[in-house]
Amino acid sequence: MSVYTTIERDQLEQFLTHYNVGQLRDYRGISDGIENTNYFVDTIKDGVEQRFVLTIFEHHDLDEMQYYLNLMHHLADHKVPSANPVADNEGHYLRLFAGKPIALVERLAGGSITETTVDICEQIGAAMGKMHTAGLSYDAHQPNPRGPHWFVETANALQEKLPAEDLQMLNDEIAFQKANRDAQLPRGTVHADLFRDNSLWDDGQLSGIIDFYYANDDALLYDLAVTANDWCICEDFSLDKDKVQAFLSGYHQHRPLTDVEQEYWPVILRTGALRFWLSRLYDKHFPREGELVHTKNPDEFRAILADRIARQADYKNYWIS
16 A cells, blocks of 8 residues: 555546546545555545545556456445445446546544454454455456465565565475465455454444455465465464464354364465565565655564464364364
8 A cells, every 4th residue: 555656636536527426525545554555535526525545556457357346246236244335427437547446435433443352353263254255256256366376476576676585485384385385275255364454443443454465266274374474463463262262252143164174274274375475585685666665574574474383283273173
């Protein structure tokens, strides 16, 4: 959510004429995140303030973005707590700005959180269960662009960038993941990036899930692993058993988990950690230019992956109690 593409006030005012959202009051760039350009946009309509998030998609074309915006509307329509895109006056969720797709999305109440509790983990698990269940009726499909093939390509690009110890760890994990893929895991539409900063909370209650721009078709358990690796983590990068069990129990109320998923849980925790270690390593060694750019430190996910490797046998017991 860094600012790569600048939109001037007069340009934004012109853009908003295509929507029934009133007059522009204020807007400002958002510096969190690393992929797209985002602005908070406030308008006034009939004396009432309305709040939105404007996103300019830096690396996706218009056809590709239809998948994400239609998914967001589908989930909101199925009562999943999430941000709903705003249709323009012609009923479209996407337009073009500077040759790039641009969208206006409702801004939910509340803000992100930095600390989690057992109750919060149960709430986000329940929301994911609703999201995955609703996603089963979404009729569009998209393969994961950061799946196994991307793992190998990215690891190859990093071969000359890493110290010997990190390179050995990376190559060993790539080999482990290749040897331990399980095609029997239930699949569906996943968020694939549900970190704490991709949700909003208001007075301890989940307002909604945001930023679906990594969503794709993959193992549903992979989505759970990515989320648990962030929401249920301890200061030493291990997992908090009570939080993990609350998270999975909340999820299980809406989509019962299978025996195969329990068996595969420790492996896919490693998959989720590897994915974000790789992406953060790549962003560090091959940075993009941008205004207000925030690149995240890969060392955190190296430590998370090291923990998931060392405690793989233990984490099979970190399941629903």
